[in-house]
Structures are given as C-alpha cells and as structure tokens.
Amino acid sequence: MSTHIGAAPGEIAQTVLLPGDPLRAKWAAETFLDAPRCINEVRGMFDFTGKWRGHEVTIQGSGMGMPSLSIYVNELIRDYDARTLIRVGSCGAMQADIVVRDVILAVTASSVGNPSRAMLREIHYAPHADYGLLRAAHDAAMRRGTAVHVGGIYSSDTFYDERPDLHDQMVRHGILAVEMEAAELYTLAARHGRRALAVLTVSDHLVTGEDLPAMERERSFGDMVEIALEAAFA
Numbered sequence: 001m002s003t004h005i006g007a008a009p010g011e012i013a014q015t016v017l018l019p020g021d022p023l024r025a026k027w028a029a030e031t032f033l034d035a036p037r038c039i040n041e042v043r044g045m046f047d048f049t050g051k052w053r054g055h056e057v058t059i060q061g062s063g064m065g066m067p068s069l070s071i072y073v074n075e076l077i078r079d080y081d082a083r084t085l086i087r088v089g090s091c092g093a094m095q096a097d098i099v100v101r102d103v104i105l106a107v108t109a110s111s112v113g114n115p116s117r118a119m120l121r122e123i124h125y126a127p128h129a130d131y132g133l134l135r136a137a138h139d140a141a142m143r144r145g146t147a148v149h150v151g152g153i154y155s156s157d158t159f160y161d162e163r164p165d166l167h168d169q170m171v172r173h174g175i176l177a178v179e180m181e182a183a184e185l186y187t188l189a190a191r192h193g194r195r196a197l198a199v200l201t202v203s204d205h206l207v208t209g210e211d212l213p214a215m216e217r218e219r220s221f222g223d224m225v226e227i228a229l230e231a232a233f234a
C-alpha cells in the first residue's frame with residue numbers, strides 16, 4: 001500500500017493507463033482487459049489490473065488536475081515501480097481543423113505552472129512525450145483509421161478559464177487542445193526515467209462550442225484506450 005493507493009505490492013502492472021475519471025478506468029478495464037480485478041478503492045479512485053493480449057495492465061484514475069495526478073504518479077513510480085504511464089483523457093480542441101471525437105497525441109505539454117515548477121525554479125522545462133510511445137501510438141492510429149493530430153497541448157490549472165488572452169496566445173502558437181494533467185505526467189516520467197504519453201479524445205471544441213455529455217466522456221473513448229494499449233506493447 002502507498003498513502004493513496006490501497007493495492008498490495010505486485011498488484012499494479014508496470015504498464016499503467018491513467019484516465020482522469022475513475023469511472024472511465026472501470027469502464028475501460030471491464031471493456032478491454034481480460035479478468036479485470038479492482039485492486040484499489042481508496043477515495044473512489046478505482047484501480048483495475050487485468051490482461052490485454054496476455055500483457056499485465058493497470059488502469060488507474062488520476063483525478064482532475066496536476067496536483068491530483070502528481071500524487072498518483074509519484075506513488076505508482078516510487079511504491080509500485082510503474083514503468084510506462086499513458087494518460088487517456090478528454091480535452092478541448094483549440095484549432096479549427098480538429099473535430100469532436102478526434103484523437104490527439106501530445107508531443108509536448110505547455111503550462112502556466114505545474115507541481116514540479118517549484119523545484120525547477122528558473123528553468124522553463126519543456127515536458128515531452130516518450131518518442132517510442134508516441135511513434136507507436138501514431139502507427140496504431142493509422143492502422144485503425146482514427147482521425148489523429150500530433151502536436152503540442154496545454155495543461156491548464158483551470159477548467160473555467162478567466163483569461164481569454166491566454167487562450168488566444170495558445171491558439172496563435174499552434175496548441176492543439178487543452179486538458180489538465182499531461183505536463184506534470186511528462187515531467188515526473190522524465191525525472192524518474194519512465195516512459196509517458198498522453199492520448200486524448202476531443203470532448204468539446206473551444207472554437208465551435210461543440211460538447212459531449214458526461215456519459216459519452218466516460219464510455220465512448222474506446223479508440224484512444226486501444227491506441228494506448230497498442231503503443232504500450234508495440
């Protein structure tokens with residue numbers, strides 16, 4: 001057990017998929033894993049381990065925002081030795097050529113701040129995906145015929161943003177989409193020598209105003225889960 005994860009040593013796989021939503025973790029495990037078993041219910045942040053094509057996989061909710069993800073990823077790495085960590089999340093599109101349900105592979109994750117910022121001090125570190133995972137995820141998306149975009153995203157500290165000027169600068173600098181966790185995931189993975197990637201599905205569009213309901217955000221994102229699994233074991 002770690003402070004926030006109730007799983008016993010050995011119950012968490014070296015490959016961990018991380019949706020923000022714990023109910024998406026449950027849905028994904030029950031949909032894609034063989035013999036999934038729930039190994040953590042602390043704070044309702046479900047954690048399931050099962051097999052995908054014979055490989056052990058854990059799917060663990062990370063919560064919303066970087067402070068929450070940071071707690072889970074630190075413990076997954078330090079206490080359970082997770083080696084490959086792939087976020088499977090929803091995001092809001094920021095560019096006109098992207099549509100709802102498209103998949104985004106985040107090469108980099110910009111942010112205004114993240115939990116690692118205090119220790120990095122004056123360094124404007126560039127959090128980035130593992131290239132091998134990124135390439136394998138892109139290959140998987142191509143094989144599946146998924147509409148996929150590859151580029152930089154923005155990890156925000158706020159869902160309800162009061163800074164339209166910030167949004168405008170992100171769009172202007174080619175940022176594809178906004179979500180709330182990848183920058184800290186990439187930074188922690190780099191610090192501990194682990195592989196990380198964020199595979200995101202567009203749930204809403206900040207330019208067109210298109211929006212998916214909560215149930216679809218929980219259950220309709222199968223493509224990104226399978227892309228993440230194929231990338232992890234390529």
Ligand SMILES: O=P(O)(O)O[C@H]1O[C@H](CO)[C@@H](O)[C@H]1O
Nearest residue numbers: 019020021064089090179180
């Ligand atoms: O769907 P998840 O993975 O939670 O990701 C996105 O959705 C949440 C906001 O609704 C934030 O966590 C954001 O990053």
Ligand SMILES: O=c1cc[nH]c(=O)[nH]1
Nearest residue numbers: 090091092178179180
């Ligand atoms: O963080 C997020 C996630 C989905 N959609 C948004 O607009 N922001």
